[in-house]
Amino acid sequence: MNITEAENFLSQLPLPAAHFNPSGEVVFLNREFTKLLGYTKEDIPTTQAHWSLFFPDDAYREKVQKDWSTMLEKSAKSGAPIQPMLLDIVAKNGEVKKLEVHSLQVGALAVTMLVDFTAKVKAEEALRIAAVAFDSEAVMFITDSDGVIVRVNKAFTRLTGYSSEDVLGQTLAMLKSERQGKEFYQRLWSVLQEKGSWQGEVWTKHKNGSIYVELLTLTAVVSPDRIVRNYVATFSDITRSKETQAEIHRLAYYDALTQLPNRCLLQERLGQVLTSTKRSKLYGALLFIDLDKFKMLNDTRGHDVGDMLLQQVAKRLISCLREGDTVARLGGDEFVVMLQGLNANQIEAVAQAEVTGEKILATLNQPYLLAGYEHHSTPQYWRYHV
DSSP, X not given: OOHHHHHHHHHTOSSOEEEEXXXXXXXXXXXXXXXXXXXXXXXXXXGGOBGGGGSSSHHHHHHHHHHHHHHHHHHHHHOOOOOOEEEEEEOTTSOEEEEEEEEEEETTXXXXXXXXXXXXXXXXXXHHHHHHHHTSSSEEEEEXXXXXXXXXXXXXXXXXXXXXXXXXXXXXXXXXXXXXXXXXXXXXXXXXXXHSEXXXXXXXXXXXXXXXXXXXXXXXXXOTTSOEEEEEEEEEEXXXXXXXXXXXXXXHHBOTTTOOBOHHHHHHHHHHHHHHHHHHOOOOEEEEEEETTHHHXXXXXXXXXXXXXXXXXXXXXXXXXXXXXXXXXXXXXXXXXXEOSOOSSHHHHHHHHHHHHHHHHHHHTSOEEETTEEEOOOEEEEEEEO
C-alpha cells in the first residue's frame, strides 16, 4: 500500500485517524481527526510535526513515551497487538480531551485511531464527586419530581433518626412539625417549581418526637430537555444557632436579674408607642418607680436579699398591667411602667394613669418574704404623659 492508497484508506475511516512515520512524524490526518481536534496537516509546522505535539506538557510526553516503549516491547515478545491507551490529547483550541488511542498495523501502514471518551470520563468523574459529596457529613436526600424521597445519606439518618427504609417512598411532609402549617409547605413547593430552588428555615420533627430547626436548601435537577427529574435537598441543624441568637437578643434587651425589658428595649418600644400615639390620637403615660430604703436593705441584709426584693417587685408590677403595657428595669431599684392607648381625652387618660399608679403602690406596699424575713417597702412614683 503506497502513500496515496494509505491516505484514501484513512479518509474512508469513520473514526479520527492519523498516519505517523516510524520516527513519529505526522504524515496524514483524516477529516474526522480534524473535526475532533481541529488540526489539519497544514496547521502543524514541519519542525514540530511529531505525534508528541498533541500532549499537554513535557513531563506527560515523557511518561507516555516510556509507557509506549514498554508496550511495544511486550507486544514484540508476545506477538499480541498493542493495547489501546487512554491519553490526554490537546486540541487546537487548547481543550484537553480524554481519548482512547488504538495503534494498528495495516499492511506496511501504521495507523493511529482515536475514540473520544471525554464526555464519558467527565460523567464518571462527576458521578464520583457526587458520590463523595453525598456520603459526606452534609445531610442530604434526593426526591423524584413529585417530591417523593428516593435516597438519603448516612448523615440524614444520624440527624433525623430515620433510616432509609423509614423514608423511602415518603414525602418531605413526614418530617414536618406542627409549627409550620399546610400553607407554608404550599408556598415552598410553589417557589421551588417556579424558580428551581428554595432555601429557608424549617421546623422538623426527629423520629423520637423532638423538634429542631434546620436550614433547608432544595434544588431542582433539570434534564437537557428542561424537564425536572429530581430535587436534591441539603440541610443542617441550626437549633443551637437559633438558641444562641435568642440568648444574644435576651442579653441585649432584657435585664438579667428580673427578665424585664432593659433601658435599651424600653427606648425602642417608646419610639414605637410615640408613632402609634400620633396615629391613634390616644394618650399614654410613663410611671417612674423606685423603692424606699433599698440601699439600706442591701447594706444590712446583703445583695442576695436585695435581688430577691427586685425579682418580687418585677412580678408584682407585671400583675398590675394590661396586655400591651411595658414594665422595664433601668437599674438598681428604678423601674418604669409605660402605659399606652389610654384615652383620646387627656383628662380621662390622666385619671386612668392615676388608677394604675395607685394599684401599683398598693400592690408594692404589701410585705415581702425575703429568705424568711418579712420586709416592708414604700415605693414612690412619678408620672409623665406621652
